[in-house]
Amino acid sequence: MHEMSICQALMDQVERIAGEQGASRVDKIVLSIGPLAGVEPELLSRAYEVACLQTIAENAELEIETGPIVVECRKCGASGEAGVSRLVCPSCGDWQVNLTQGDELLLLRLEVSGISDFPKVES
Numbered sequence: 481m482h483e484m485s486i487c488q489a490l491m492d493q494v495e496r497i498a499g500e501q502g503a504s505r506v507d508k509i510v511l512s513i514g515p516l517a518g519v520e521p522e523l524l525s526r527a528y529e530v531a532c533l534q535t536i537a538e539n540a541e542l543e544i545e546t547g548p549i550v551v552e553c554r555k556c557g558a559s560g561e562a563g564v565s566r567l568v569c570p571s572c573g574d575w576q577v578n579l580t581q582g583d584e585l586l587l588l589r590l591e592v593s594g595i596s597d598f599p600k601v602e603s
């Protein structure tokens with residue numbers, strides 16, 4: 481399953497970041513998935529429920545944000561939102577556009593806890 485391998489890569493990333501911050505627990509993971517990323521948010525959440533088991537993010541909540549598709553026109557320079565099946569300039573209608581947003585799969589935010597600010601001093 482496509483979503484499962486994405487999830488596993490995500491968990492690796494989450495564990496690494498949490499480790500770098502010295503966190504003992506991850507409370508929340510916020511993802512941004514563009515409409516053109518080729519990922520079904522629903523399938524990803526289901527894969528996540530399995531992928532998060534026995535990781536630092538086992539009880540973390542997964543929040544998925546889906547953003548708009550934004551294109552920039554190579555003809556007139558206008559940029560704006562476009563439709564999934566209609567990637568054309570919103571201003572002049574030309575199809576020669578660059579995708580500036582919409583195919584991303586990003587780890588936006590990580591909420592962690594259990595960070596110890598001061599190293600414990602054993603007495």
Ligand SMILES: [Zn+2]
Nearest residue numbers: 553556569572
């Ligand atoms: Zn244009």
